[in-house]
Amino acid sequence: MIISMENFAKKYCIITYGCQMNLHESEKLAGILQTLGYFNTDDETDADIVVFNTCCIRENAEKKAEGNIGALKKLKRDKKDMIIAVGGCMTQQKGYAEKLMKKFPFIDIVFGTHNLENFAELILERTESKKHIVKVDDKEGKIVEGTPKARSSFPNGWVNITYGCDNFCTYCIVPYVRGRERSRDPEEIIKECENLISLGYKEITLLGQNVNSYGRDLGNIDFATLLRRVSALKGDFRLCFMTNHPKDLTEDLVKAIAESDKTARTVHLPVQAGSDRILKLMNRHYTREEYLEKIALLRKYMPDVSITTDIMVGFPTETEEDFNDTMSLVKEVRFGGAFTFVYSPRSGTPAAKMAGQVPEDVSKERIIKLIDLQNGINREQSRAYIGKTISVLCEGYDDRKKKYLGRDTYGRMAYFAGKGLIGKFVNVNIKKAGGISLMGELLSVEEEKDF
Ligand code: SF4
Incomplete structure (x- = not known):
């Protein structure tokens, strides 16, 4: 019988909501917990500490997190020593931590987005004092380097380059819960990328709310300079970055993307809406025409680039005409993919107080039309892959x-049979196409390139 240390050790379970940013922050939380001697489990009933890393960008992510926290009430009653910790954007909202403790008094630790780096201390404090801990600083501090990370996304390595956001789009809660934009020291970024490459990571994604700034x-x-420096690093890897803001996408940056063999040929450029009136109300700082100029710029230097986007419907006062402007923009650009959302009012944002909230049934009808349109474009683009051999x-x-x-360099997902392929670039011949994904046959594993 093999007796593993893991059978005796304390275990953690992290439940993550939201975006890549949050997934990467969960890798940091996992790194901190592993440094304290905890092992990972996906089963919260088996865990000694359960951490909820929450998101408040949309109402349903918030509701889901609260539902999942509430579901642990009985478990906590039976396992009194189990620690329940809640962090992430949700807790950073004004007055929310207190509300949460009132609603779920069995929570042991509430910590804000600016307190992630102190998580180890909070656990030790809770263990020693047995008191409930609420640590939510309302101001961002200096960037802390050296937080351990237990990465779970091999062969993709996420690297933060900025934190926070200065843009204040009127619908968005991020600047209020993540603070002002701070850029990481380029030497620290380069060091982290070099380390990932030396460990065999094959895709590096530079992360920030607006990497362009x-x-x-x-x-x-x-x-653009940072991108050139990272793509010049020696090693066989693909370089990605997200997310971009159209107002800050410069010609020099487009050139930097285009001139590199390592940078993926996909750019995520959130448009949000196709109507100038709505873009203004959203405080996006560009018009439809200016957005289309950025698309033309990208296609001038990279005619085959795949451009993906985020689109919101049902923003306050959105009329049928505004919505039709969004539809016509989607037809014109022919995005390689789109994350589509119904506007969800976030308390504390200017848009939540705007008159003219769009009725739910109208937004629903619009989103169905939009998804339908984008699905058709996805299908056509996927069908064009049939018979081609792509590097994945x-x-x-x-x-x-x-x-x-x-995924290939354009971000298109492909499925194929094989053995022991994770972390390798492979050539796949495409046989069938679904909506946004492809089915293919593995032809060969690529030789490591000597870049
Ligand atoms: S750019 Fe706008 S949407 Fe994106 S995080 Fe900043 S405020 Fe939010």
Whole structure:
């Protein structure tokens, strides 16, 4: 019988909501917990500490998190020593931590987005004092380097380059819960990327709420320069970045993307709406025409680039005409993919107080039309892949489909059979196309490139 240390050790379970940013922050929380001697489990009933890393960008993510926290009430009654901790954007909202403790008094620790780096101390404080801990600083501090990370996304490595946001789009809660934009020291970013490459990571994604404004607070570097420096690092890897803001996408940056063999040929450029009137109300700082100029700029230097986007419907006062402007923009640009959302009022944002909230049934009808339109574009683009052989980075294995999966440089997902392929670039011949994904046959594993 093999007796593993894990059978005796304390275990943690992290439940994450929201975006890549949050997934990467959960890797930091996991790193901190592993440093304290905890092992990972996906089963919260088996865990000694359960951490909810929450998101408040949309109402349903918030409701889901609260539902899941509430569901642990009985477990906590039976397992009194189990620690329940709640962090992330939700807790950073004004007055929310107190509300949460009132609603779920069995929570042990509430910590804000600016307190993630102190998580180890909070656990030790809770263990020693047995008191409930609420630590939510309302102001962002200096960037803390050196937080341990237990990465769970091999062969994709996430690297923060900025924190916070200065844009104040009127619907968005991020600037209020993540603070002002701060750029990380470029040397720290380079060091982290070099380390990932040396560990065999094959895709590096530079992360920030608006990576295009990287360096503005440092004064001596911009995002195009950083991108050139990372893509010049020696190693066989693909370089991605997200997310971008159309107002800050410069020609020099587009050139930096285009001139690199390592930078993915996909750019995520959130448009949000196709109507100038709505874009103004959203405080997006660009018009429809200016957005289309950015699309033309990207296509001038990279005619085959795949542009993906975020689109919101039902923003306050959105009329049928505004919505039709969004539809016509989608038809014109032909995005390689779109995250589509119904506007959800976030308390504390200017849009939540605007008159003219759009009725739910109208928003629902609009989103269905929009999804339908984008699905049709996705299908046509996917069909064009049939018969082609593409280079795919194998990222994982889908247990349900019993196939490996990975994406090409345009971000298109492909499934294929094989063995031991995770972390390898492979050539796949496409046989069938679904909506946004492809089915293919593995032809070969690529040789490591000597870049
Ligand atoms: S750019 Fe706008 S939508 Fe994006 S995080 Fe900043 S405020 Fe929110």
